[in-house]
């Protein structure tokens with residue numbers, strides 16, 4: 001089981017890279033933002049409940065996010081692994097996720113923290129907004145999302161840093177180059193795990 005988290009500010013490319021890494025290692029890509037956008041597109045009550053937060057660049061309340069996550073994750077109990085994209089976003093979400101995975105004996109393997117200059121982030125989101133149709137890719141809301149990242153989500157760096165799980169990746173390079181860098185870290189992790197398992201030093 002390989003459980004990855006792609007973490008970083010809005011516009012850092014975590015959606016693109018999560019999809020590529022999931023495809024390469026046959027993992028399931030789990031984007032909470034995309035799950036909620038889908039609910040809205042389908043016109044469900046949940047979609048209607050969360051759209052106000054998304055449109056305004058605010059965090060959807062933890063209980064709502066966690067309930068959705070539990071439901072979705074239970075469908076994927078037998079897959080080779082998950083790539084979490086846009087989740088966890090608060091310390092509480094991270095703690096609950098760890099508890100959930102620890103209970104199953106399938107902890108997070110690597111947390112990729114993508115680093116991109118702020119000016120580049122804003123340009124990317126403004127460009128994306130022109131054809132993505134995303135309601136939150138406009139200048140005012142982009143700044144709000146960056147504030148939310150700075151005030152809440154960035155704290156997770158310490159949380160996963162203390163667990164020695166963080167790998168920093170520059171997201172400034174071309175898409176393929178970033179993917180290769182992520183894959184190199186994954187390969188190293190898998191090789192180390194194999195050696196430790198053969199030596200009888202791990203359970204997995």
Ligand code: ADP
Pocket residue numbers: 009010011032033034036053054055057058059060061065085086087088089090093136145
């Ligand atoms: P980005 O990282 O570019 O902002 P996402 O698709 O990950 O894009 O998230 C879009 C929006 O969805 C967020 O601004 C927030 O309103 C909501 N959202 C997504 N994931 C979470 C989460 N884990 N907790 C709270 N809100 C979330």
